[in-house]
Amino acid sequence: MEVVADILIVEDEISINGLIEKNLQLVGHQCTSVFDGKSAISEIQAHTYDLIILDIMLPELDGFTVFEKVKETPTIFLTARNSLADRVKGLSMGADDYLTKPFEMLELLARVEAVLRRTQKNKSYFEAGMVRIDFDSHQVFYMDQHVECTPKEFELLEVLVNNRNIALSRDRLLELVWGYDYEGDTRTIDVHIQKLRKKLGWENVIKTVYKVGYRLEVKR
């Protein structure tokens, strides 16, 4: 099993609902979109979801009311209401996270990832072509052969996999893998990417995106 989840998107703005769906689909998640509170509840009762992304201001029933009915499913509130009172209310009700509009793609994906990692106990593996990555044991296999990776290489690999099909800038990669306070330059990224490409035979999988950075491209 790959790291994918069934996600319900409850958002009344068609354009934003579509945007969230497209972003989540990039990293392989299955998405269902609903546009009001009532259909959200019937959808939740009909299927089991790994995660709900829930707007607060919804037609028919608001997000808080919907949330009260579906407590067992992990939920991220995504709303334009960014007052402290609303945040506190959302989180104290037991929501797993609270994200305000406007949001960035990577932030949304990172939070979804974080919630899924917290709530899904059987942390899985990732397979693409001849490469297999086991996240539990931190092991990488290329053509069933164990590949030695440094801790930083493995972390970089994990970030690329979690944000697959999305271009990540060198700065963002530095920030995500080495942390904010790392003082090395972006050449470090290029060196590590080269090493990963060579070790895993991913010369055409980890693509260089002109003027942006790198993108791990796998089939959706």
Place this chain on the structure above:
Amino acid sequence: MKYRTFFTTLLLFLISFNIGIFMITFTMFKETIKNAEERSLMEHYILTSAIAKDFQAVESRGIHIEGVIDSLLHQYSNFSGDKKVRLAFYQNDQMIYSNGQEIVWKSNLLKRSEEGNRQVSFQKLDNHTYVNVSGNLPAPYEAYTMVYLYETTEAIVAWEKMKNMLYTVGFILSILLAIGLLLLLGQIFKPLSQISQTSRNIAAGAYDTRLPASGNDELAEMAQSFNYMAEEIQRQMVELTTAAEKKQQFIDNFAHELNTPLTAIYGYAEYLQKAALDEDDRLSAISYIMSESRRMHVMANQLLDLANLKNDQIVWEAQNLTDLFQSVKQTLHNRILEKDIQMEFSSEIDVIYGDAYLLKSLFVNLMDNAIKACGTGGQISMDAVWEAGKKTICIRDNGKGMPPETIQHITDPFYRVEKSRNRKEGGTGLGLSICKQIVLRHDAELKFISHAGEGTTAKIIFTTS
């Protein structure tokens, strides 16, 4: 103020009261002394005349006075019988008789009178007070002088007792008065302290505090004025708060209305930049960006309209209602067909006065709302009638209606009956604000009558044209 009044009043009272007591006691003292003097003078006179007669009688019998003087005077020594009287007898400054053995007759006490006049004086001796009268016997016995001493101690003591009692009673009365005064002042100053307490409460934000206004004296009148003031303050505070809330609401809503399309535009742009996409994805992302941008453009224009409406001059012209209605119908033709809506028009009025462009956009907006409220096959009627002598235009639909409590807000900018701000029905949420502004510029009134599920009636009541 209360205590100043209290102390001043009390002080004034104490001063006059004590002066009064002092005057009374002083007068009584004078009276006492005068009585004692008069009595002493009278007795002295009686005694001297009696003694002179006795002397005459003795002499007429040829007996020498010196020999019998003792026994003669002795009879008089008990004259008053109460042992208050002392007598001393002098012959040419030589004391020849005295019955006041226990008294040391001091020389100054026994001043002999120089002339024939009698002399009265007061003497104090060992806690006893005496009236001292000395005078010569009548002629031909001028050589003899009688000193008469009358003890007035009792009268003085009685006077002192009286004086003390008066002061004690005065003191008790003063205390009673002080208490009474304090209570009375408390009663008088109570409304004042109430006013100050109420003012403080109002200043602290409790705008619904009022003074009790009962009776119809000056205080009640003042309380009424005060309460009127408090009411005005409260009303204006409520107005200010409401205005501030509306403004805040407007800003919140505006921010939200801006944020939503911006989130979509930014999100799709980022998606285009970073994601690995095929042509379909790319086109749909671009079309989202374009439609959201257009929405912001429409919103900006409407906001501008709303702002300009408040300032721009409007052109007053006679408008034929039937023509106006036809042109509105023309504009909405497609939407009417789409939802298969029945349109009716009736008019008792030929013309209304106003700005052609604004009136048309007003009716288009209201009609458009009516169409949105109706399901497929709904009915909308527009009637121009005289109501209470005023030109009134009613736009009636049989759509979903709205809850009564939302009616007063629907003309607020960005207000949506559905809290979700569902844009499925389109629109920016400024339409009715613009309608209200147009109606206001025509000196007319815009009213909505609606119940959930029973349709809505919009009424425009023209007051001038």
